[in-house]
Amino acid sequence: xxxxxxxxxxxxxxxxxxxxxxxxxxxxxxxxxxxxxxxxxxxxxxxxxxxxxxxxxxxxxxxxxxxxxxxxxxxxxxxxxxxxxxxxxxxxxxxxxxxxxxxxxxxxxxxxxxxxxxxxxxxxxxxxxxxxxxxxxxxxxxxxxxxxxxxxxxxxxxxxxxxxxxx
Numbered sequence: 571x572x573x574x575x576x577x578x579x580x581x582x583x584x585x586x587x588x589x590x591x592x593x594x595x596x597x598x599x600x601x602x603x604x605x606x607x608x609x610x611x612x613x614x615x616x617x618x619x620x621x622x623x624x625x626x627x628x629x630x631x632x633x634x635x636x637x638x639x640x641x642x643x644x645x646x647x648x649x650x651x652x653x654x655x656x657x658x659x660x661x662x663x664x665x666x667x668x669x670x671x672x673x674x675x676x677x678x679x680x681x682x683x684x685x686x687x688x689x690x691x692x693x694x695x696x697x698x699x700x701x702x703x704x705x706x707x708x709x710x711x712x713x714x715x716x717x718x719x720x721x722x723x724x725x726x727x728x729x730x731x732x733x734x735x736x737x
């Protein structure tokens with residue numbers, strides 16, 4: 571079934587991990603356009619690792635249409651199976667709209683992230699996705715930085731950061 575693993579109630583994939591890594595220090599989603607492309611690439615890679623897709627003659631082809639057990643991956647697999655073989659770039663263009671939003675909602679629904687709704691200048695919708703207020707550390711083990719910055723802290727092993735917590 572690929573490398574998906576269940577963490578905190580969500581069957582996490584490469585795409586979920588990419589979204590977690592794409593959040594800035596304040597919990598905002600950065601470069602949505604680029605991350606959207608990366609998310610689709612991660613989903614396609616996950617399906618290829620699970621033996622469901624392959625690239626033949628520069629086209630993405632379904633070799634095994636059996637679902638992998640993850641709702642998002644299975645939906646993408648079904649869409650690709652129902653269509654003609656296309657170049658990977660075309661699938662990225664077709665699939666990218668809304669997929670990252672669905673995956674971030676998976677993480678929010680599972681409690682991996684907490685959504686904080688907000689507005690910029692009073693009318694521009696701007697959500698932040700933060701770690702839930704729970705037993706996760708709020709500072710690195712060395713006490714020198716907020717948890718969002720732990721991945722860059724030279725004094726702390728990366729395993730103490732919330733991004734790698736519960737793996």
